[in-house]
Amino acid sequence: xxxxxxxxxxxxxxxxxxxxxxxxxxxxxxxxxxxxxxxxxxxxxxxxxxxxxxxxxxxxxxxxxxxxxxxxxxxxxxxxxxxxxxxxxxxxxxxxxxxxxxxxx
Numbered sequence: 806x807x808x809x810x811x812x813x814x815x816x817x818x819x820x821x822x823x824x825x826x827x828x829x830x831x832x833x834x835x836x837x838x839x840x841x842x843x844x845x846x847x848x849x850x851x852x853x854x855x856x857x858x859x860x861x862x863x864x865x866x867x868x869x870x871x872x873x874x875x876x877x878x879x880x881x882x883x884x885x886x887x888x889x890x891x892x893x894x895x896x897x898x899x900x901x902x903x904x905x906x907x908x909x910x
Contacts, residue, residue: 833859 823829833856841851881887 837852837855837859840855841848845851881890
């Protein structure tokens with residue numbers, strides 16, 4: 806993959822802080838027990854399985870975003886496309902800012 810360097814350590818640098826993220830731990834502790842079926846399998850095994858399912862389902866959209874970003878980065882390196890992109894995003898932001906200025910709530 807172009808644009809990816811092992812020297813940056815992207816996934817490994819992000820793993821440790823995410824494992825210590827108290828919001829994720831509290832969310833999983835609050836939500837997962839609702840989906841545990843008593844007597845179906847050992848409760849810890851169900852919790853681990855549901856947690857892994859959450860991780861996998863959460864990683865799939867981000868993987869798609871990363872792959873799309875890599876493709877888009879190749880396209881945006883072209884000067885003509887980059888000028889068009891800058892104009893389009895600039896106009897969008899200016900329009901949003903103008904909308905905020907004209908909002909009379």
